[in-house]
Amino acid sequence: MSAERLVLASKSAARRAVLEGAGVSFSVQVAGVDEADVKAVHDPADAAGLAVELARVKALAVSRHDPEAWVLGADQTLAFAGGLVSKAPSMAAARAQLAALRGRSHQLHAAAALARGGQIVWSGLDTATMRMRDFSDAFLDAYLAAEGEALLGSVGAYRLEGRGAQLFEAVEGDYFTVLGLPLWPVLAELRRAGVLGR
Numbered sequence: 233m234s235a236e237r238l239v240l241a242s243k244s245a246a247r248r249a250v251l252e253g254a255g256v257s258f259s260v261q262v263a264g265v266d267e268a269d270v271k272a273v274h275d276p277a278d279a280a281g282l283a284v285e286l287a288r289v290k291a292l293a294v295s296r297h298d299p300e301a302w303v304l305g306a307d308q309t310l311a312f313a314g315g316l317v318s319k320a321p322s323m324a325a326a327r328a329q330l331a332a333l334r335g336r337s338h339q340l341h342a343a344a345a346l347a348r349g350g351q352i353v354w355s356g357l358d359t360a361t362m363r364m365r366d367f368s369d370a371f372l373d374a375y376l377a378a379e380g381e382a383l384l385g386s387v388g389a390y391r392l393e394g395r396g397a398q399l400f401e402a403v404e405g406d407y408f409t410v411l412g413l414p415l416w417p418v419l420a421e422l423r424r425a426g427v428l429g430r
Contacts, residue, residue, distance in 0.1 A: 263290035279311035283343035295347035335366035358414035360405025
């Protein structure tokens with residue numbers, strides 16, 4: 233059993249499930265970062281860079297309050313048609329967003345950052361390309377009715393690990409990246425940090 237503590241600076245249930253599934257021991261401390269402030273000073277065309285910056289800001293926010301722990305910050309952004317897509321604020325917005333993504337490809341950028349003592353010691357990024365099928369309006373309406381407002385918590389208004397899988401015809405990239413965490417590089421860094429056994 234490692235003496236090193238890991239804190240996940242994320243409220244994402246999917247990220248918690250990924251780490252738990254991999255057998256990683258950790259606690260959760262939500263960073264409480266205002267993402268809108270970070271986005272306001274970041275180039276919206278650089279969705280990948282924004283994901284890394286958000287992960288770093290979250291890791292640092294928690295690390296400054298718990299300097300003895302290893303703190304893992306993570307975030308995910310969706311890039312589409314040269315811009316950034318954010319979480320839909322309403323079901324009507326989710327419908328419009330999915331209709332725009334239908335029959336086209338977009339990229340999910342998942343970033344993670346590890347901090348200790350109020351300093352970033354590592355950050356990484358992975359990208360998956362998601363190709364949505366050209367589904368019908370009837371399918372879209374049925375999907376929205378079945379998922380309900382829970383889908384408003386996911387960028388893109390879908391969860392690949394759920395009914396959202398039916399929206400796609402192909403995914404290029406790592407499954408864990410789609411879920412919001414570049415797991416393989418994170419595990420490698422946790423081994424290097426002594427949080428996990430080698």
